[in-house]
Amino acid sequence: MLLKAATCLSEVVPATPPAPADPRPCLIGGRIAGSTCTACGHNAARRHPRCERCLGNTIATNFGPTGVVWSSATVHLRIGELTPPFVLAYIDVDAGPRVLAQVVGGNEVPAGGLVRFTGEENGNLTVKAVGQ
Numbered sequence: 001m002l003l004k005a006a007t008c009l010s011e012v013v014p015a016t017p018p019a020p021a022d023p024r025p026c027l028i029g030g031r032i033a034g035s036t037c038t039a040c041g042h043n044a045a046r047r048h049p050r051c052e053r054c055l056g057n058t059i060a061t062n063f064g065p066t067g068v069v070w071s072s073a074t075v076h077l078r079i080g081e082l083t084p085p086f087v088l089a090y091i092d093v094d095a096g097p098r099v100l101a102q103v104v105g106g107n108e109v110p111a112g113g114l115v116r117f118t119g120e121e122n123g124n125l126t127v128k129a130v131g132q
């Protein structure tokens with residue numbers, strides 16, 4: 001009696017995995033769409049149904065529209081669609097989380113400088129120094 005060879009698992013074409021969720025924060029009306037934990041008060045720069053620290057319940061919170069620069073730097077490497085040189089900065093959002101954003105205008109903003117969110121480019125937050 002002849003047995004038919006079993007199908008090799010490596011011949012199975014895997015299903016295309018789903019694209020991962022984009023972890024970057026987004027703006028709604030010039031403010032960051034985030035969440036605040038009702039148990040521990042942690043602020044997140046994204047909408048989460050559960051707190052990323054304590055798994056408590058959260059409420060939707062919008063942060064901004066301004067923030068204070070924690071640090072900034074000029075980048076001289078091509079990253080994705082960003083053509084060098086460009087400036088990135090960590091922003092402590094008013095009463096909210098710290099986020100990474102691209103500074104429009106091409107100049108670094110010193111730590112402590114005030115910036116305002118201006119929009120998004122290629123999914124990245126953009127800010128402009130207040131007073132420029």
Ligand SMILES: [Zn+2]
Pocket residue numbers: 037038039040041042051052053054055056
């Ligand atoms: Zn929490």
